[in-house]
Amino acid sequence: MKQYIIVVSLVLTAFSAGAQTSIDEVLRSIETNNKDLQANGQLTTAMKLETKLDNNLPDPSVSYTHQYGNKEGMGIQGELVASQSFDFPTVYAQRSKLSKTKSVALDRQHADFRQQILLQAKTVCLDLVLLNQQKSLSDLRLQNARQLADLYEKRLSTGDANILETNKINLELLNAQNEARMNEAARVAKLQELATLNGGIAINFTDTVYAPVQDVLSFEDFKVEAMAANPQLLSLQSAQTAALRQINVNKAKGLPGFELGYRLNTATGGERFNGFLVGVSIPLFSNRNNVKQAKAQSLYADLQLESTSYTVESELHQLYNQSTALKTSMDEYSRVLNSQNNLALLNKAIQTGQISMIEYFVDVTTYYQSMQNYMQLQNEYQKVMAQLYKYKL
Secondary structure, eight states: OHHHHHHHHHHHOOBOHHHHHHHHHHHHHHHHHOHHHHHHHHHHHHHHHHHHHTTSOOOOEEEEEEEEOSSTTOOEEEEEEEEEEEOOHHHHHHHHHHHHHHHHHHHHHHHHHHHHHHHHHHHHHHHHHHHHHHHHHHHHHHHHHHHHHHHHHHHHHHTSSOHHHHHHHHHHHHHHHHHHHHHHHHHHHHHHHHHHHTTTOOOOOOOOSBOOOOOOOOHHHHHHHHHHTOHHHHHHHHHHHHHHHHHHHHHHTTSOEEEEEEEEEEETTSOEEEEEEEEEEOOSSTTTTHHHHHHHHHHHHHHHHHHHHHHHHHHHHHHHHHHHHHHHHHHHHHHHHHTOOHHHHHHHHHHTTSSOHHHHHHHHHHHHHHHHHHHHHHHHHHHHHHHHTGGGO
């Protein structure tokens, strides 16, 4: 009986402080080794550098012309021109501000991508905790079925049991073996998924208990904190600011551009003419509708941020309500199961002949199903809380 109590107590243990460190270590490893995260980091770096390209000066221009006269004695003459064109200084200042804003937006997009990867990894870890718990329960069920099969095999040989009872026990043993086999296959698949997230490096995750999580007491306070730290919303806020910066850039492009240069003319006889080249470019046509386009883009950014904010708030509310319902059901299961030791009592009763085989299978099936329901509730609750607190990853 003692071994049953130990295993059941292990399964029923709600939380353990040591589990959090283990999951945190897995997440830190995945953050370091995940190939998608590394690739996205490099893409973010490339795109941040790309935002600075528009603010570069045009390349300088150098040309030389060598001319011959069409009559004898006219000699030759040459012309060297070196020039540099540039926009009005205000344009470069506005482009610099726009580049910095876009860089912030790209960093926040990367943070959102990182959060999704880590949330996926944490969800896999939580599923592995469930599978490890189910492994403990299925091992107990398999051990119990084998003991009963041996017992009834002996009873059958002495005439104390009939073939129908023995067949039922053998079917229970078969079901327990199949359950253990399927659970192990699912566990191996989750470990492979975890290894894939870890850049192909295997992780031996064997936790059977969940980490303590902070209950959400006030939804309004939680909503403010969660939405303020949401990287998706922060990215859209940066996109909104960038759209406003783009309006300023496009307005500044309406200012004239300039060209400065040096001109040298040479001719036969040693004559030389030096001078400066000054030009002005008036953007009468090239900037047409640019400001209108930027304003339309800014309006789109405003509406997208507003729509996403409503969506995020709604999702948080749904998750909050779901967590409350799961917590209530989980506590009810925990209270009842912790006050009982049905499996040990059932095994003792069937071995001493106090209950019939039918009564045993009805009760033991109810017990196993209740344990499965409780472990499933724990898992769903932990995953909901992981989504609620994903902004802390």
